[in-house]
Amino acid sequence: MKIHPLRILRIIGVLDGLSLITLLFISMPLKYFADLPLFVTVNGSVHGGIFLLYVLAIAIVQLRIQWGVSWSLLSVLVAFIPFGNFVLDVKLRKMEKTMRVKPFPTHWLVYAIIFFSFFDLFVQLPIMSTYALSVGATTFIAGIVVGMYSFMNTFGNIFSGVFTDKIGAFRILVFGLFTSSISLFCYQFVDSPEILIFVRCIHGFSSGFITPAAFTLLANIRRADEQGSGSAVTGAFVGIAAIIGPATGGILASKISVPNVLSFVAVYGIILLIGLFLLLRKISLPMRVKKRVNEKMKWNLGIMKAYGGAFFLMFSQGVLAYLLPIHIQNLGYSSRMSGTLLSVFGIVAVLIFILPTNRIFDFVNAQITLLIGVVLLGIAQIGIGFADDILWLYGTLAMYGVGFAFLFPSINAVLIEATTEKTRGKAYGYFYAFFSIGVVAGSAILGTLNLVGKPGFLFTGAVLFIFSLFVLVTLIASKVPFLKART
Known part of the structure; x- marks a missing residue:
């Protein structure tokens, strides 16, 4: 019984x-x-x-x-x-x-896989550079070690998208979870900078397979009228990973070795792999390969907006990660304050994702909420540049969280609306490649232009406003309605 x-x-x-x-x-x-x-x-x-x-x-x-x-x-x-x-x-x-017991909701397993993918990313942030130095890397090589993950992740994203459409999201998820978990265990054998760079290449490439396949699977099994709120729930898992990942990595690394921290993440990946076989094997997508081989993704304005939104969202994130600690230090606060402020933006975003407010994405046109999100991010970036006291900083980071909460599900919904099931895997592959490129571009461009402090935040705000102007013009030209048509 x-x-x-x-x-x-x-x-x-x-x-x-x-x-x-x-x-x-x-x-x-x-x-x-x-x-x-x-x-x-x-x-x-x-x-x-x-x-x-x-x-x-x-x-x-x-x-x-x-x-x-x-x-x-x-x-x-x-x-x-x-x-x-x-x-x-x-x-x-x-x-x-x-209350009766209901069948296990398989989409929650996909949410857990998405959480794993981003938790794997964020748990590395506070520990990887110092770990590289501990195995003999110079500061220059340590920078390469940190960036190599995102660089190789881009290629993994693209390959994942292409092959998801050909052999199905299930098989790609199996490959991604298995190889990513194995690569996490491989940190146990690192004893030199050269081996660390090699492991980082394999880790970044294999992890890149997971996210596009998982998002494609979710998009294909969700009802059309729940794509917006569903994307918001997905964003909540990303946000939670962003909040607890760095803290977990830092705390565990102070008690156990970095390879053991990453092996802990690997065990989580193996558990998800077992769950994947037990619960999702029957809904592998797609099953027929021959009809998919010649399908080509048709580029359109919706896809361009989704990719642009993904790039500039992560461009903004890269700038925030690069400039905020410096800005906080110049204002006379400790580095701990930077972490607290970033947590505020994450918490605000997660609350909007999980509370009934996420239903707004099912009623308001995704391109409208995309525009709102970009504008709020631009205002927040400029607000941070002018901030000179802690309350102002908290307020602008909260606004940034609202902008993030509007933009993330919107770009997902726009991409889903602009694609079909036959090419959605490839579309998501390129989509997350733009994510990875955006993170690197944000800090790299400002570093190259030597923009720090207020000029850096103002420059980022201006870039976001230029993109929002492009979105606004296309909305007016296309006469996009404010509310979605209800079926």
Whole structure:
């Protein structure tokens, strides 16, 4: 007899509540009034382990019961309130009798794969340059090591797009996850800068196969009227990876070696690979190869806008990563403030992605929201350049987060609308190649022009406004309606 997911959540929730109560009302008094800190150490470890199981149980309920996300957030919240789990258990006992278990939503596995791809990218940011120096690289070679991943990623994106249309997204995802995970394990054998550069080439190229195939698969299995909000949810996973990836990499690297950190990411990739075989094998796309070979992607204005949006979004990101720490330092703040500000932009974007606000992308024309996103990014870049106090910086980074939240799902939706299933893989391949190029171009162009501080931010804002003007002119010329036609 199968146990209802809510029953599992209730059992672990009660255990979590009991461990919290014993920690607060027994172990902590023993530590502070009886000088027995061992009780807190042991009880705290047990409580932490149970809490991780509790969060996992919530995730399982979300996937199998598919209740509102607010219930999952509430379940996490009550875990921090004494006796909160017991109050929630009363409600869950009633819900257990009425809520039926649903089939596993396979698209969530694709979301997890997208998260893996971007988590793999972001976890490297705070550790790769110092790791390169630790194996004997010069600062110049360390820069090459860092940039090599994105450079090779571009080629992986293009190859992924071409072959996704020919042999199907499933096979490409299998190849990408397998080779990427193996390359992550290969860091264990790095003992010189030459070997590190070789591993970075393989890692970047193989990882480039994952994202275009995953986005193509999602686009093809989603309903047409949910492409906008669906792309917003996808953006939430990218945003979450951007928030927790660097922190995870930095924290783990301070406790274990960098190769072990990357091996930890590799284990996650292997788990996803197993899940892919178990859950997604039957919806491999496409199955027939012969009819796909001669299909050519037709370039049109929609594709050009999507690619332009992808390039300038990441151009802006590259500038932000390059200039913001310098700007913050010149204002007299610590480097920690840069991380906090970047987290603010990420959190704002993720909230817009996951809250009901994401429905705006199902109703408003994607080209309109694309224009809004680019304009907001331009205003935010200029605002950062003029910022001279911390509140202004927080406000402009929050605006940047809104712009990012509008632009990311919009360029995905525009690309989907401008392509067909037969050529969408190739379209996404080039799309993410523009992503990779944009990141490099942002910092490289400003570095070459020696634009730092206010001039750099003003230059970036001007570039974004020029692109927004192009989008606006094409919207007026094409008489694009503000709202989507509802079917």
